[in-house]
Structure formats: structure tokens, C-alpha cells
Amino acid sequence: MTASSTASRTLPILDAHGAVDHAAGAERFTADVDRTTWHDGALWFVREKRDRGAASVPEWERLRDLASAIKSHTLSRLDEYLERFERRATARGIQVHWARDGAEHNEIVLGILAARGARRLVKSKSMLTEECGLNAHLERHGIEVVDTDLGERIVQLRNEPPSHIVMPAIHLKKEEIGATFHEKLGTPAGLADPDALTAAARRHLRERFLGADAAMTGVNFAIAETGGVVVITNEGNADLGTALAPVYIASMGIEKLIPRAADLGVFLRLLARSATGQASSVYASHVHGPRPGQAMHVVLVDNGRSTQLGRGDFWGSLKCIRCAACLNTCPVYRRSGGYSYGSTIPGPIGSVLTPGLDVRKYAALPFASTLCGSCSAVCPVKVDLDQQLYRWRQLVMAAGGAPPLKRWWLRAMGGVLADPALLQLAGRVARGMLRVLPPRLARRLAGGWGTGRALPEPPRGSFRDWVRANRPGRS
Amino acid sequence: MSAREEILRAVRAARVATFGNAAPALPSLPTVGEWPGGADGAQATRSALVDRFMVSAQGAAARVVRTTRAGVAQLAASVADSLRVDGDGARDPVVLSMVDAVHGNMAVPDDPHELATLDLFVCEGEIGVAESSAIWLPTSRLGQRAALLLATEVIVVLESAAIVADLHAAYAAVDVGRESFGLFLAGPSKTADIEQSLVIGAHGAKGLTVALIDG
Amino acid sequence: MRAALFAPCFVDQLAPGVAIAAVQLLERLGVEVALPGGAACCGQPPANAGDARSGDAALRLLVETFAPFTHTIVLSGSCTTHVRQHAAQVARLGGPVAQRTYEFCEFLHDVIGLDRLRALAASDTRCVAVHIGCHALRGLQLATPSERMLPAMDKVRAVLGTVRGLSFAPLQRPDECCGFGGSFSVGEPAVSARMGRDRLDDIGASGADAVVSTDVSCMLHLSAIGRAAGRTLPMLHVAQLLATASGIGGA
Numbered sequence: 001m002t003a004s005s006t007a008s009r010t011l012p013i014l015d016a017h018g019a020v021d022h023a024a025g026a027e028r029f030t031a032d033v034d035r036t037t038w039h040d041g042a043l044w045f046v047r048e049k050r051d052r053g054a055a056s057v058p059e060w061e062r063l064r065d066l067a068s069a070i071k072s073h074t075l076s077r078l079d080e081y082l083e084r085f086e087r088r089a090t091a092r093g094i095q096v097h098w099a100r101d102g103a104e105h106n107e108i109v110l111g112i113l114a115a116r117g118a119r120r121l122v123k124s125k126s127m128l129t130e131e132c133g134l135n136a137h138l139e140r141h142g143i144e145v146v147d148t149d150l151g152e153r154i155v156q157l158r159n160e161p162p163s164h165i166v167m168p169a170i171h172l173k174k175e176e177i178g179a180t181f182h183e184k185l186g187t188p189a190g191l192a193d194p195d196a197l198t199a200a201a202r203r204h205l206r207e208r209f210l211g212a213d214a215a216m217t218g219v220n221f222a223i224a225e226t227g228g229v230v231v232i233t234n235e236g237n238a239d240l241g242t243a244l245a246p247v248y249i250a251s252m253g254i255e256k257l258i259p260r261a262a263d264l265g266v267f268l269r270l271l272a273r274s275a276t277g278q279a280s281s282v283y284a285s286h287v288h289g290p291r292p293g294q295a296m297h298v299v300l301v302d303n304g305r306s307t308q309l310g311r312g313d314f315w316g317s318l319k320c321i322r323c324a325a326c327l328n329t330c331p332v333y334r335r336s337g338g339y340s341y342g343s344t345i346p347g348p349i350g351s352v353l354t355p356g357l358d359v360r361k362y363a364a365l366p367f368a369s370t371l372c373g374s375c376s377a378v379c380p381v382k383v384d385l386d387q388q389l390y391r392w393r394q395l396v397m398a399a400g401g402a403p404p405l406k407r408w409w410l411r412a413m414g415g416v417l418a419d420p421a422l423l424q425l426a427g428r429v430a431r432g433m434l435r436v437l438p439p440r441l442a443r444r445l446a447g448g449w450g451t452g453r454a455l456p457e458p459p460r461g462s463f464r465d466w467v468r469a470n471r472p473g474r475s
Numbered sequence: 476m477s478a479r480e481e482i483l484r485a486v487r488a489a490r491v492a493t494f495g496n497a498a499p500a501l502p503s504l505p506t507v508g509e510w511p512g513g514a515d516g517a518q519a520t521r522s523a524l525v526d527r528f529m530v531s532a533q534g535a536a537a538r539v540v541r542t543t544r545a546g547v548a549q550l551a552a553s554v555a556d557s558l559r560v561d562g563d564g565a566r567d568p569v570v571l572s573m574v575d576a577v578h579g580n581m582a583v584p585d586d587p588h589e590l591a592t593l594d595l596f597v598c599e600g601e602i603g604v605a606e607s608s609a610i611w612l613p614t615s616r617l618g619q620r621a622a623l624l625l626a627t628e629v630i631v632v633l634e635s636a637a638i639v640a641d642l643h644a645a646y647a648a649v650d651v652g653r654e655s656f657g658l659f660l661a662g663p664s665k666t667a668d669i670e671q672s673l674v675i676g677a678h679g680a681k682g683l684t685v686a687l688i689d690g
Numbered sequence: 691m692r693a694a695l696f697a698p699c700f701v702d703q704l705a706p707g708v709a710i711a712a713v714q715l716l717e718r719l720g721v722e723v724a725l726p727g728g729a730a731c732c733g734q735p736p737a738n739a740g741d742a743r744s745g746d747a748a749l750r751l752l753v754e755t756f757a758p759f760t761h762t763i764v765l766s767g768s769c770t771t772h773v774r775q776h777a778a779q780v781a782r783l784g785g786p787v788a789q790r791t792y793e794f795c796e797f798l799h800d801v802i803g804l805d806r807l808r809a810l811a812a813s814d815t816r817c818v819a820v821h822i823g824c825h826a827l828r829g830l831q832l833a834t835p836s837e838r839m840l841p842a843m844d845k846v847r848a849v850l851g852t853v854r855g856l857s858f859a860p861l862q863r864p865d866e867c868c869g870f871g872g873s874f875s876v877g878e879p880a881v882s883a884r885m886g887r888d889r890l891d892d893i894g895a896s897g898a899d900a901v902v903s904t905d906v907s908c909m910l911h912l913s914a915i916g917r918a919a920g921r922t923l924p925m926l927h928v929a930q931l932l933a934t935a936s937g938i939g940g941a
Binding site: 022023026027030031036040044051054055057058060061329331332335336366367368369370371372373374376377378390393394396397401414415417418419420423424427430431451452453454455456458459461462463464465466467471474 | 697699701702703704705706707709710713723724725727728729730731733735736737738739740741742743744745746747748750751824825827828829835836837838839840863865866867869870871872873874877878879880881882883884885886887888910911913914915917918
């Protein structure tokens with residue numbers, strides 16, 4: 001895999017105005033038919049594991065109701081819970097920082113590291129640090145950043161962003177990972193056995209853990225009542241980092257708060273099953289202060305979240321616990337890959353979060369869905385994702401996010417659809433054209449609809465024609 | 476205005492705009508045994524809970540050995556023996572134990588980095604969860620928590636009487652903020668980041684044995 | 691009883707046979723079918739494309755057209771969902787009309803009842819793959835979707851189950867979207883077509899003799915993709931299958 005072909009697959013495709021063209025990215029992805037089949041199958045496999053995990057809990061739907069209600073309540077009092085968390089955490093010897101945006105977050109982290117002279121940082125999975133672009137910032141200042149989640153390490157070695165929020169390297173085949181490890185870690189050429197590759201990564205990362213000056217993690221939940229944070233992994237990488245390094249920094253979006261420790265009973269039962277189908281993740285660590293001699297910091301990051309909270313139609317997206325079940329079930333994500341979204345968080349949840357940051361750049365994302373609703377049905381905290389996608393579409397169009405021609409066409413369509421006589425006429429013309437035009441020309445006139453499809457065989461007359469002839473006076 | 480003030484002010488304005496003053500109520504949590512169909516609830520017999528724990532542990536790739544307090548030493552010895560390195564660079568397995576029944580050959584170090592060569596770590600769990608085989612381990616039972624991650628094999632001793640039905644019961648039974656650290660551990664370290672193939676032993680322990688004590 | 695039938699724009703123009711079958715079947719069931727001429731569309735196409743306002747006039751016309759009727763049967767799960775979710779916002783009578791609106795299978799199941807359907811003595815020995823449109827499935831809850839951990843319920847198969855001899859082909863992914871999605875099929879042609887092919891592959895592997903669907907839009911999409919790939923599996927709306935199996939001709 002050469003660098004240029006990797007880049008051509010991982011960079012989003014932008015249109016002339018710099019907006020993400022999801023359809024073009026998806027076309028690039030689906031062009032490789034076999035890889036699309038494989039990607040779709042790998043994610044569907046996870047979706048099926050989730051189904052079995054959820055089915056093992058008779059009160060599953062009740063848990064979803066509870067989780068949604070707890071999150072809704074917390075968000076409705078978020079400022080109070082943030083202050084409570086800060087007070088309790090501070091009392092436990094945790095230093096709490098506040099960052100308005102990604103740049104401020106990155107400066108805070110750099111400042112903590114610089115004050116300790118830390119040069120080597122090990123980091124467990126955190127979509128927030130991806131969102132903030134932390135790695136590049138720290139590397140510019142001479143800090144070595146090692147992502148320690150296996151999937152994240154793989155994409156980091158390849159200089160790629162994660163393509164999925166729980167399984168960052170889901171887009172890669174084991175042979176590609178083997179080639180990367182051969183090049184970067186010196187494993188034998190052609191080695192593609194997952195056990196052997198994981199063992200190689202384990203040896204490589206052990207050294208980094210033992211040599212780290214500082215450890216960073218994301219945060220799954222922050223408990224207002226106790227002032228602690230909960231970090232969940234299957235690999236144990238977050239704990240290895242924080243158990244060894246003299247400095248620990250946890251970064252979290254402000255929406256990660258929950259009121260009570262006991263609420264975790266609800267969320268943890270849902271989270272692992274929704275993410276991977278497991279009854280429990282391996283390590284669910286509750287950190288309520290530094291180890292003796294360690295310094296512990298928590299950075300609370302806004303970066304657009306308070307704005308989203310104020311959007312009456314979209315605040316519900318902040319309930320998300322990042323299980324990625326909506327990605328795994330989304331028939332569009334499975335067949336277009338994470339990179340087609342051009343957003344740190346892809347898939348349905350990304351498509352309702354990201355337009356809030358830049359509605360023009362991410363105008364295409366709410367349209368990268370059939371509105372089939374599977375995302376909403378699978379979501380453990382009941383985010384009404386398909387409804388939010390629909391509402392974003394309205395806002396995108398109102399903000400001029402569609403090309404003028406499409407807007408004109410939609411208005412004209414609206415006019416025709418509201419005028420039965422005009423619609424009958426248009427239908428008659430279209431049916432007539434379908435009969436007389438050569439199929440190839442008709443397909444071209446049909447635009448995108450003509451791709452991979454044969455146009456319908458037109459019926460002779462419409463239903464209304466039939467009604468007039470066979471059921472007159474039935475209105 | 477500081478970042479803190481600005482964020483709190485923005486959050487307050489936003490939540491008032493969205494929710495007004497009619498905030499959705501914080502729901503009360505299920506009480507232990509409320510869902511008898513779920514994890515057998517309060518009605519569950521001790522043996523049903525243990526059975527369920529053992530099935531869950533299998534799903535989490537943990538090994539469960541039913542034994543006695545006295546039997547833990549023998550179990551530890553056999554696990555340690557499996558880690559013995561013979562031939563060139565032969566050495567005895569390095570064992571750190573936090574339980575009385577097992578005598579290790581290493582004490583809890585001040586610097587966790589000294590645990591890099593640890594072969595076997597033995598500790599005792601406080602609460603077990605039947606529905607997931609997760610075991611609550613507070614830091615006082617771990618000494619240095621790095622031992623849990625750096626050891627090749629881990630044995631967790633658990634009284635079968637300490638098994639509760641589900642996480643709701645577990646959170647009702649433990650005070651997670653009592654100590655600076657505690658975790659629910661379910662099985663050995665694992666990953667499926669390469670083509671969804673399950674691999675045991677990603678970063679942490681490659682094997683977890685639960686020594687279940689029937690008191 | 692009297693009920694009004696609404697054949698949405700694309701059914702009217704591209705699949706009149708479905709609407710004709712529905713009329714004839716309902717008549718056989720003793721329903722006096724009103725066919726008011728006013729509304730032609732519920733406004734969903736522009737609304738789903740992000741321009742609900744351009745669709746509002748159509749939806750208002752629909753509300754006015756069907757306001758006089760106690761039951762309105764809509765020959766599309768997705769149009770029914772749109773009316774249910776949005777009619778109240780665009781017209782004074784929108785709420786009540788939405789409440790009295792039924793998707794075709796829903797009407798047969800909830801209003802007509804399975805006993806009266808059984809009395810049709812319909813018979814068909816084919817093995818069919820059932821494709822419930824996503825909005826009919828999750829928006830109208832015609833069946834329990836595979837994501838939800840709720841008691842199994844399926845009004846579409848219950849209705850089809852009244853046909854003697856009919857069997858259902860099991861699909862690997864029972865409720866995977868076919869990829870139509872209205873404007874999605876135009877704006878995202880690559881994924882849309884790929885989804886359609888995958889759906890057809892699943893159906894093809896199931897050994898089904900035919901596809902039966904609640905939604906003409908899904909059928910048009912799937913059959914267009916099928917024809918491009920040289921596949922010719924018959925595609926029927928539930929109304930067509932029931933009418934044919936009941937010996938009702940002319941459909």
C-alpha cells in the first residue's frame with residue numbers, strides 16, 4: 001500500500017466549495033465491490049452480536065428508557081452537575097480544567113506536560129482528542145504520542161484517522177495490518193495472523209507503557225455525586241497507562257456527566273452489549289483520585305456542546321454514549337466506510353453532531369441516510385437519530401446548503417405535487433417519454449436514479465385514468 | 476471571563492432555552508430483585524447465581540475453579556508452575572500475592588515499574604456479578620493496580636457468597652468512591668481490532684482464573 | 691363500511707395495478723371505497739429532501755381531501771408515516787386526519803380483522819420473501835423490528851398468513867433497508883444501488899418465488915435494480931397478492 005493510495009482512500013472528498021461530498025466518497029468506497037461486501041459483513045457480524053447480547057437481557061427496553069431519562073435529566077441540569085463534579089473531584093486531589101474549544105484543550109494538555117517535562121505520552125482511545133486534533137499539536141511541540149488501543153495504534157502507524165469510533169481499524173484487512181507492522185515494527189513479511197500481530201503489538205506497546213512520562217485517557221462517564229471518572233476498555237491499555245505514569249490526564253466532553261454512581265448499573269449493562277455484544281467490557285475502571293505520588297487532571301471540554309444543548313431539535317444527540325451501535329447497523333455506513341463522512345465521528349450519530357459545527361461543510365451528512373430508522377431503534381439511550389437527520393435536512397436547505405438548481409427543482413416539485421392536474425400531466429409526459437426514448441438516454445435524464453437501475457416499464461395509464469373509466473363518481 | 480465561567484454560563488443559557496424550568500425528573504433506579512427474569516433477582520438461590528456466574532465467565536474467557544481457601548495455594552502453585560521458564564535464562568516465576576493463603580516471592584513495590592517481570596498476581600475480589608462475571612476490585616485489594624495488567628496470569632479469589640445477580644445489585648453493595656481506584660474486571664485482556672478476530676491477551680493479563688470459594 | 695383510498699403520486703403513475711387490486715380487494719371485503727380526486731401526494735418527497743415547506747401545500751390538500759372520511763387507507767407505509775408525523779403541523783384538521791389514516795395492511799389487520807380476511811378463502815402455494823418498508827416497520831410499527839427486544843408481532847405476515855398455502859422464505863437480514871430512501875436514491879446512487887443488489891441477493895438466496903412488499907417505492911427501486919442485473923423475480927404489493935390469491939381478476 002503506497003502512501004498516496006492510502007491517502008486517496010482516507011481523505012474525504014470535498015466539492016468545489018470545500019464541503020464534504022459523501023456521495024462521492026461512498027462511490028469511491030463501493031467501487032471495490034469485494035471490500036464493500038467484506039466491510040458490510042464485518043459490521044453486520046457485530047450488529048448480530050449486539051442483538052444476541054441485548055436479547056439476553058429481558059428488561060432491555062426498560063434499561064433504554066431509564067438510560068435515556070437519566071441522560072435527559074442530567075443535560076437539563078448540566079451546569080449544576082458540572083459544578084458538583086468539579087467540587088467533589090477537586091476535593092479528591094484531581095485538578096479540573098475547562099476548555100472552551102479544541103485549541104484551548106490542546107494548550108491545557110501541552111501545558112500540563114511541559115510543566116512536568118514530559119516527552120513521552122501514552123494515550124488510550126479518546127474520540128475527543130481526535131476531535132481536537134491533539135496528537136498533531138503535541139507532536140509539533142516535540143511530544144511523542146503513542147495511541148495504545150490496538151486499533152488506534154494500527155491507524156496511527158499508517159498515518160490514518162480512525163474509521164470507526166469503537167473499532168478504529170475496521171476498514172483494514174489483516175494482510176494490510178501485517179504489511180504495516182512489517183514496515184514499522186519489524187514483524188516478518190507476510191505475517192497476517194491476528195494472534196501473532198497482536199502479540200507483536202503487545203511487545204511493542206509494553207515498552208511504551210513502561211517508558212511513558214504521562215498517560216491520557218478519554219472518559220466514558222463522570223460521576224457528579226462522587227467526583228470520579230469511569231474509563232472502559234477491553235484491552236487494559238487505559239489502566240496500564242494510568243497505573244504506571246506519574247501524570248494522568250483524562251479529557252472529556254461536558255456531556256459525559258451522570259448524577260449517581262448507581263446510574264452506571266444501567267449504562268454499563270447497555271454499553272458493552274450495544275458496542276460488541278459482550279455482557280461486560282473487561283476493564284471498567286473507576287478513578288477517584290491520583291495514585292500516591294501521581295498528578296491527575298481532568299479537562300472538561302465544550303467545543304460546541306453547549307451550542308448543541310441549546311438546539312431544541314438536536315440536544316438529544318448529547319445523550320450519546322459512543323457505543324457505535326448506530327454505525328454498525330447503518331446500511332449506508334456499512335457500505336460507504338467511515339472516511340466518506342469526513343467527520344471525526346462518522347455514521348448516523350456523526351451526521352447529527354457534525355453539521356452543528358459547520359452546517360455548510362457537513363451539509364451532505366444528513367442526506368447520507370435512507371431514514372430507515374434502524375439507528376434510532378438500536379440506540380441504547382434512545383437518541384431519535386432518524387428524526388434529527390430529517391430536521392437537519394430542513395436546516396441545511398434553509399441555510400442554502402443545497403445547490404440552487406436542486407432548490408429550484410424541489411420548489412417546482414412541491415408545486416407539481418400539490419396540483420393534481422399538473423401531476424397527471426407530468427406523469428403522462430414522463431410515461432410517454434419512458435416509452436419512446438432510448439433506454440440509455442432515459443437513464444441519463446434520470447440522473448443518479450439511472451445508475452445501476454433499469455428504468456421502470458411505464459404503464460399505459462394512471463390509476464386515476466382507471467378510476468375515471470371504471471369507478472366514475474366515486475369521489 | 477474565564478473558560479470555566481464562560482462554559483457554565485453558555486450551558487446554563489442553553490439548558491434553559493431547551494428545557495425551560497420543567498426539567499425531566501431523575502428516575503429512580505431499579506431495586507435489587509425488581510427484574511426477577513433478568514439476573515434471577517433476589518429470588519435467585521445461591522447455586523443459581525453461581526451457575527450463572529460460571530456461564531458468564533466462560534463467555535468472558537475466564538477460567539473458574541471451585542476450591543477452598545486452603546486449595547488456593549495449590550491452584551496458585553500450579554498456575555505459577557505453568558509460567559516457569561526452563562533452559563537458557565531459567566528462573567522461578569515471579570509471584571505477587573495479596574491473599575494470605577498464597578505466599579509470593581515479591582512484595583508490593585513503591586514503584587509499579589518494578590512489576591514489569593511479574594508472572595502471576597493473586598488478589599481477592601469484593602463482589603462478583605452473576606450476569607457478566609465482572610468482579611469488583613478496589614485498590615486496597617490490589618496494592619499496585621499495575622500488577623493486574625503487567626502479570627501474565629491473574630488469579631482472583633472470590634467467595635461464592637459475594638456473588639450478586641446484576642450490576643444494579645453490585646452498585647448497591649459497593650461504594651465506588653470509597654477508594655481512589657476500583658474496577659469491575661471481567662475476564663482476561665482481549666481485543667478484536669484485527670478483522671474482528673478475538674485475541675486474548677492484548678495488553679493486560681493473558682489469563683484470568685477465578686478461584687471460587689464455597690464458604 | 692366506507693373508507694377512502696389514497697393512491698400516492700408514484701402508485702398512481704407508475705403502479706396503477708397495485709391501486710386497482712387494492713380497490714377490488716376492499717370491495718370484495720365489503721368496503722365501500724371512496725376515491726376522492728383531490729390530493730395526489732402527501733408532500734413527503736420534497737420534505738425528505740430537506741424542503742418540507744415545498745411539500746406542505748400537498749399535505750394540506752391531502753388533509754382537506756380526506757377530512758370528511760372516518761377511515762383513509764394509504765397505499766404506502768412511508769406516505770402514511772409522513773402524514774402521521776407531519777399533518778398536524780400544517781393544517782387545523784391535520785391531527786384528526788392523521789389519526790384516521792391507515793396503511794393498507796394496518797387497515798386490513800386492525801379494522802377489517804383476520805377473520806374476515808380468512809373468509810376470502812384465498813390460496814397461493816408460493817414461497818414469498820416479505821419486504822416491509824422501513825417506515826411501515828419502524829414508523830408505523832407494523833412489525834417488531836429486529837433491533838427491538840419486544841414481543842414478536844407482525845401485522846403484514848399475519849395478513850398474508852390468511853392465504854392458504856402461502857409460505858415465507860427466511861432472509862438472512864429480515865428487515866434490512868432496500869436502499870431506496872426517496873431522494874437518497876438520486877443523491878447517493880452508488881450506495882443506494884448497492885443496497886438494492888444486496889437485498890436482492892439475500893432474497894435470491896432464500897429460495898423465494900416472489901417478493902411481497904408493503905411499499906411500491908421499494909418495489910420500483912428493487913425491480914429497477916433487478917432488471918439491470920437480469921433478475922426477474924416477481925414483485926407484488928400485498929394488495930396484489932391478496933387479490934390474485936382471492937381470485938380477483940383484472941389487477
